[in-house]
Amino acid sequence: MSMPLINDDTMIEDETEDLSEEMSSSESEQEEDVRLTEPSKTAVYNRDALLDKLGDLSWPENVEWIHKLSVDIDQEQEVDVNDDLARELAFYTQALEGTRHAFEKLQSMGLPFLRPSDYYAEMVKTDGHMEKVKGRLLAEKRKMEEAEERRKAREAKRLSKEIQAQKLKERAKQKKDDIESVKKWRKQRQQSGFADSGSNDADMGFSFEDGKVFERSNKKRPGVSPGDRSGGKAKQAFGKGKKQKKREGRNSKFGFGGKKGMKKQNTADTTNDFSKFNKGAAAGNKKRKR
Amino acid sequence: MGKKRKHSERGEVVAQPKMEEVAPERPARTLLGWKDKNQCNNEVDDNDNVDSPFFRNKEKVLVTCSRRINYRYRHLMLNLVSLLPHSKKDNKVESKETKGATLNELVELKNCSSCLFFECRKQKDLYLWMAKCPNGPSVKFLVSAVHTMEELKLTGNHLRGSRPILTFSQNFEKDAHWKLLKEMLLQIFETPKDHRKAKPFHDHVFVFSIVDDHIWFRNYQISVHHNESDKLPRGGLDKMTLIEVGPRFCLNPIKIFGGSFGGPTLYENPFYVSPNQIRALEKKKKSGKFAKKVKAKTRRKMHEMNNPLEPDEFADMWKD
Known part of the structure; x- marks a missing residue:
């Protein structure tokens, strides 16, 4: 007996999994019941008999309210059935109003109605089930937090990319401007016919004049x-x-x-550096070869 | 062989109550002995005149279902059993036996005064019979939008057996049949005061609301922050919140009968279409596809036969 029950439970769990996601949608789907557009003519409606039955059935008039515990709540406006949120809200408000009325009545009667915090008794849902509910709530919360984090990270990344792009643009612009200004300066200088060449030349020995302007050597x-x-x-x-x-x-x-240990490595500088060669020796070699 | 014997036994059982009916009415029993007829009549009158100082609700609800019920609907039934401490659950009833007589007998055997019978058809349609037992009335509902308490989205919880507060929407007063239904719901769903399984506090509330000519059921836990048991802190009622416990369902009344599980029809829902008809209609809508195609083809052929193409005078132009 227990086995199939367990199976059922898991099944219902699965069911609820996807149900919970589309609870609202599925509900409205289910409610989409076809009804006749106009009432059928043959339908029975025996009002007298109904009222008669009601009279038979109902409790005596003067039954105390405590037996009934029922409250009638006026719905302010018609509720749209297909609007899940509005409908549930209407039910919720009805329940809330009802409990308020009922509690006021109970309080005026002087009856205890709230469960003391130290009153433990069997609940409708078992602890195991409530554990599951809690787990689900926690998982949902975590999921939301994670999503939020991911969203934030994405945003930050996007922002940083934007900033980076802007920076690059700025740099390029700066470079362009610099080159531009130098060219202008050169032209001016050329036009003025190298008027003040002698003294300033040393200062103007810009490294970027030979074309590779901002190329930094990658050596430390x-x-x-x-x-x-x-x-x-x-x-x-x-x-x-x-x-x-x-x-x-x-x-x-x-x-x-x-x-x-680095001294054995050659670099462009060292290979082009002939200063250490003995010219005489090189000539001697040549001679020997000949 | 065995079957036959059973059958005969059953026949006898059915016959018995009839015998009792035929027998002269015995005076009602009191604690001190038999009441004589006169007093008894008085008592009855009292009940009618509503003068009895003492009212005791002795409602007992039998909850059963038909065989081959869906697991979901079965869970719904079990939820209801857990919500109603004054209910008795019974074995599933064979579908063929769902005729009124056997059910009435069952209810009588269990000493119950009302019955909730979940009838599942075709593994998908759930009908709920709500009957007051010895002498009616009974209602047949179509149940839809079922959500059981096991669903994890419904996070509330409350004491098992605490008496619920019932709230009805105002439109239950609208018409005679709604009034009757309200009275039945009240009697069946309210746990009798001082029931031995009932707990003395109120921490949940039932909602019965008529929307779109359906009765919607909701069950909420009442959560109030309080220190003492019977005193609400100032503004406590304003801070009260409700958490849904479940189950949820929606009842569409189909018919109201005068007797229990039978009798004259007092009300018939004029707008009701059975789910079978709905499904049939849908199927019909889908079904015509092939037939339509064939028809279109033949029509086209006929059309071509009737209006033949004129021979093309330029057909041989490039043939040389």
Whole structure:
């Protein structure tokens, strides 16, 4: 007996799963009952007999209200059946009004009607079921929160993208403007016939004049070869001829600080740097080959 | 063999009440002995004149269903049983036996004064019979928009067996049959005061509302924040909220009969169309497709035969 019951329960759970989602829609679907547009002529309506039966059936007139506990509530306006929300709201308000009336009556009678908080008794729904209900509520809440978070993240991403795009645009514009201004300046200078060339030339030795304007070298220390241990001092020192400077150069190359192991790597600078070659030796080689 | 014997027994059982009816009426019994006829008459008069100082509601409701009921409808029935502490649940009744006599007998056997009988047809249509038992009336409803209490969307909960507050919408006073229905609903759904299974507090409310000529049922839990049992804090009534417990259903009255499970028809819903008819209509709508196609084809053929194309004078133009 218990097995099929359990099965049923799971079934109903499944049912409720999809029901809960389309509760309102399904309801209105169900209610879409066809009815005759005009009342059928043959329908019986025996009012006297009905009233007679009512008289037979009903309790004596003076039965105390406590036996009935019933309240009549006036609906203000006609409720549209197909509008689920309005309909349920009407029922809810009816119930609320009714309980208010009833509680006032009970209170005036001096009867206890509210359950004390320490009164525990069997409930209509079992604890297990209520646990499930709670779980569902929590899950729903979590789902909503997650959705909210996702939405926020999406929004933030969109915003950041926008900002990034704007930044890029700005940068491009800046670049363009700069180039433009320089060109203008050059033209002006050309037109004025390099009037003030001599003195200013050193200052105007812009690095971007040779075309690759804002290209940054990707080296951390521009102008320093990777193996260099003194941070570019060697280059200045090398080839100047003086003894002490030579010493410095050697130091930068072979010892005293800096990263080791990089000195064997070639870079564009080192390959193009012929300063360390002995010209005489190269000539000698040539000679030998011949 | 066995069947036959059973049948004969049943026949006897049916026969018995008739015998009793024939027998002369015994005076009603009181605690101290038999009432003599005169007093008894007085008593009856009292009941009619509504002078009895003592009123005791001894309603008992038998709740059963037909065989092959849908699980959903069965759950609905069980929900109702759990809502009505003054109800008795009985075994399913064989569909063929749903004739009034057997049901009446069953109700009598169980000492009940009213009956809720859930009749499921074709695994999809649920009819609810609501009957006051020995001498009527009875109503047959079509039940729709069923939601059981197990549904997780309905989050309320209340004491099992606390007496509900019934609320009726005003339009129950509109007409005689609605009045009758209201009285029946009141008697069947209200738990008798001081019923032994009833609990002394009120924490739920039933809603019976007529919308669109259907009776809608809702059950709400009343949740009030309070400290003491019988005193509401100031403004407590305003802060009261309701949480739906379920079940939900919607009753469409079909017929009202004078007797219990039978008798003369007192009311017939003039707008009612049975779900079978609705389904048949739908099927009919869908069915004509092939026939229509064939018809169209033959019509086209006839048309072509009647109006043949003129021979094309330019047909051979490019043939040389």
